[in-house]
Amino acid sequence: MMKQLYKTTGSIIILTTIVLSVCSCRRIANKVYEIKECILSGIDEIFDNGFYTNPxxxxxxxxxxxxxxxxxxxxxxxxxxxxxxxxxxxxxxxxxxxxxxxxxxxxxxxxxxxxxxxxxxxxxxxxxxxxxxxxxxxxxxxxxxxxxxxxxxxxxxxxxxxxxxxxxxxxxxxxxxxxxxxxxxxxxxxxxxxxxxxxxxx
Known part of the structure; x- marks a missing residue:
């Protein structure tokens, strides 16, 4: 009985760890995306001197x-x-x-x-x-x-x-x-x- 409980508890802990890791990875990925967009926006702002409009x-x-x-x-x-x-x-x-x-x-x-x-x-x-x-x-x-x-x-x-x-x-x-x-x-x-x-x- 105790062995079964330990196995079940262990499985829940592993599953919880995986779910948290996935969620954490998604948050990190979203944060990385936000940072990249911010950098690109900053680059465009730097060159916003008519670069894309001046012939x-x-x-x-x-x-x-x-x-x-x-x-x-x-x-x-x-x-x-x-x-x-x-x-x-x-x-x-x-x-x-x-x-x-x-x-x-x-x-x-x-x-x-x-x-x-x-x-x-x-x-x-x-x-x-x-x-x-x-x-x-x-x-x-x-x-x-x-x-x-x-x-x-x-x-x-x-x-x-x-x-x-x-x-x-x-x-x-x-x-x-x-x-x-x-x-x-x-x-x-x-x-x-x-x-x-x-x-x-x-």
Whole structure:
């Protein structure tokens, strides 16, 4: 009788411990989610300086991606645009930003965003500003694809499309969709549409 009571009591204690653990884990998970949302909100607030609404200035145009990442093209009076992937240095900095990568390619042709991952394809053509000597001297990147995981600011340069798609798959991007940068910019300019919006800008 006593043995049965001990077994029953033990089972109740174990079951109670499991239930409490599950509830505790859920509370922790909810708290972690709240903290993450707070951090993301804080990031958006930091860059709430027109980052997602400003199309550029008199001598440059810009396409916001995920703050602080953007595509930038200088000399907006030119009929042909030369897009580079740039990270904004500081909201109070007058500088337009720093190139995420020093590429030898002529321009970023297409861009896509899935969740927090930015991915771009560069043109086959090289920049007319660089010859072979300059490419070697300045160690310019020749790869045609770039992936930026904004969760950890990791940057991957990739040459082959198969490898590019495999890398995206690894990051959870199973069906990447890419758009012509000029078309996305024109839509942003006319209709204020972007590939990504922070919560308060939706």
């Amino acid at each position: 550029g200035g008199w001598d440059y145009i810009r396409l916001p991606l995920i703050a602080p990442y953007q595509l930038l093209s200088l000399d907006n009076i030119l009929t042909e645009r030369f897009w580079v992937l740039v990270i904004e240095n500081d909201v109070n900095d007058t500088d337009l930003g720093t190139n995420v990568v020093q590429s030898a390619r002529k321009t970023v042709e297409t861009v896509g965003i899935t969740d927090s991952v930015i991915y771009c394809r560069y043109s086959k053509e090289l920049s007319p500003d660089y010859n072979d000597l300059a490419i070697e001297k300045f160690e310019l990147a020749m790869e045609r694809f770039i992936i930026v995981d904004t969760r950890c600011d990791s940057v991957m340069l990739i040459e082959e499309e198969d490898e590019f798609r495999n890398a995206l798959e690894h990051l959870g991007v199973h069906e990447p969709v890419m758009y012509q940068v000029d078309s996305v910019y024109n839509d942003f300019l006319k209709n204020k549409k972007l590939l990504f919006y922070p919560a308060e800008n939706k």
